[in-house]
Amino acid sequence: MKKALTIPTEPIGSIPRPPELIDAIAKRGGNDPSLEPLFDDAIRDTIDRFEATGSPVISDGEQRKYHNFWTYSVQGLANTAADGFKIPFVAGHTRRMLRLTGGPFHYKNYADSYLDLALRYAHVPVKQAVISPSALSLMYPPDGIPDYPRDQFIDDLLSEHETEVRACLRKGAHKVQIDFTEGRLASKIDSSGVLLQSFIDLNNLALARFSAAELQRIGVHTCPGGDLDSTHSADVDYAELLPQLFGLMAGNFYIALAGERDRVRVLKIIREHMRADQRIFVGVVAPIDKRVETAEQVKDRVLEAAQYIPLEQLGTTDDCGFSPFCDDTSTTRETAFAKIRARVQGTALAAKILGGH
Numbered sequence: 001m002k003k004a005l006t007i008p009t010e011p012i013g014s015i016p017r018p019p020e021l022i023d024a025i026a027k028r029g030g031n032d033p034s035l036e037p038l039f040d041d042a043i044r045d046t047i048d049r050f051e052a053t054g055s056p057v058i059s060d061g062e063q064r065k066y067h068n069f070w071t072y073s074v075q076g077l078a079n080t081a082a083d084g085f086k087i088p089f090v091a092g093h094t095r096r097m098l099r100l101t102g103g104p105f106h107y108k109n110y111a112d113s114y115l116d117l118a119l120r121y122a123h124v125p126v127k128q129a130v131i132s133p134s135a136l137s138l139m140y141p142p143d144g145i146p147d148y149p150r151d152q153f154i155d156d157l158l159s160e161h162e163t164e165v166r167a168c169l170r171k172g173a174h175k176v177q178i179d180f181t182e183g184r185l186a187s188k189i190d191s192s193g194v195l196l197q198s199f200i201d202l203n204n205l206a207l208a209r210f211s212a213a214e215l216q217r218i219g220v221h222t223c224p225g226g227d228l229d230s231t232h233s234a235d236v237d238y239a240e241l242l243p244q245l246f247g248l249m250a251g252n253f254y255i256a257l258a259g260e261r262d263r264v265r266v267l268k269i270i271r272e273h274m275r276a277d278q279r280i281f282v283g284v285v286a287p288i289d290k291r292v293e294t295a296e297q298v299k300d301r302v303l304e305a306a307q308y309i310p311l312e313q314l315g316t317t318d319d320c321g322f323s324p325f326c327d328d329t330s331t332t333r334e335t336a337f338a339k340i341r342a343r344v345q346g347t348a349l350a351a352k353i354l355g356g357h
C-alpha cells in the first residue's frame with residue numbers, strides 16, 4: 001500500500017491569554033511572583049486545548065511572553081528606557097519598543113525557559129518562537145551610546161540570539177521560529193529595499209553560525225503584523241519582500257497568505273524565488289479575520305498552494321500569532337482554537353486528495 005501523504009502543519013505561536021491573567025498582569029505587572037500559578041494554569045490549559053485541536057505540533061501559546069513577542073527577552077533590563085522604536089498600526093495605534101541606554105547588552109529572559117515548561121506538559125512536539133536579531137537591533141539609538149559602539153552591540157546581540165536558539169534546539173524544540181515581522185515593515189519604511197537587506201544581512205550573520213542540519217530546524221516568520229485586528233504593513237507588495245526574504249539561510253519559511261488579496265499572485269512570486277532546500281509553510285487561516293474558516297476553505301487553499309509549491313516543500317500554518325501582544329483581547333481563545341482546528345483538518349483533507357487516497 002502507498003504511504004499516506006502528510007503535509008506538515010505548524011502554528012505560529014501566540015494564543016490569547018486568559019482574561020484573568022491579563023487582568024492580573026495589568027494590576028501587578030508581569031514579574032510579580034504571585035502570578036506564577038496563573039501563568040502555570042494558562043500554559044497547562046493552552047497546551048491541553050492545543051492538543052485537542054489535533055495539531056501535530058503545538059506551542060505554549062506564548063503565555064509567558066507577558067509583554068509581547070518582540071521585547072520578551074529584554075523586558076525588565078535596567079539599561080533600557082520606554083521611548084524606543086515605534087510600530088505604527090493602520091488602526092491608528094502604535095506599539096513601542098524599549099531603547100537601550102547603555103552597554104553591555106544582554107537578554108534578561110531566554111525563550112528556552114518557556115520551552116522547559118511547555119515540554120513538561122506537552123504530549124506532542126513543541127515549537128518555540130524567538131525574536132529576530134534585526135528586530136532587537138532597533139533598540140540601539142540612532143545617535144549612538146557613549147563607550148558602547150554599535151558594532152559591539154551587534155556582536156553582543158548576535159551572541160545572545162545564538163545562545164537562545166541553541167538552547168531551544170538542544171532542549172528539543174521541534175522548530176525554532178525567528179519572528180521577522182519587521183521585514184515587511186522595513187519595505188514600507190524604506191521602499192528602496194536597503195533597510196530590508198540590512199535586516200536580512202544581520203539575520204544571516206546569526207544563521208551562518210548554525211550547521212545545515214540545524215538550519216533545517218530553524219524557520220523565519222513573515223507577516224504584515226497582527227495586533228488589535230490591525231496590521232502595520234499589509235499594503236506592502238510581497239514582490240518587494242519575498243525575493244530578498246528567500247536570501248535568508250533558514251530552512252523553513254512561515255508566510256502569511258490567507259489574508260492576502262491576491263493569493264495566486266503571491267504563490268507565483270514564491271514559486272519563482274524559493275530555493276530547493278527551503279520548506280514553505282503558507283498561512284491558511286487569518287487570525288485578524290473574525291470569521292472562523294471551515295476545513296473545506298482551508299482544503300481549497302492548500303490545493304491552490306500545491307499548484308505552485310512542490311509537495312515535498314509545502315506546509316501550512318496560521319497567518320500570524322493570535323495575540324502577539326499579551327493584552328490584545330480582540331480574538332478569543334475559543335476562536336483561536338477553532339481556527340487552528342480548521343487548519344489541521346483542512347490540511348489533512350488536502351493531503352488525502354493530493355496523495356490520491
Ligand SMILES: [Zn+2]
Pocket residue numbers: 012181221222223224225226319320321
Ligand atoms: Zn506574525
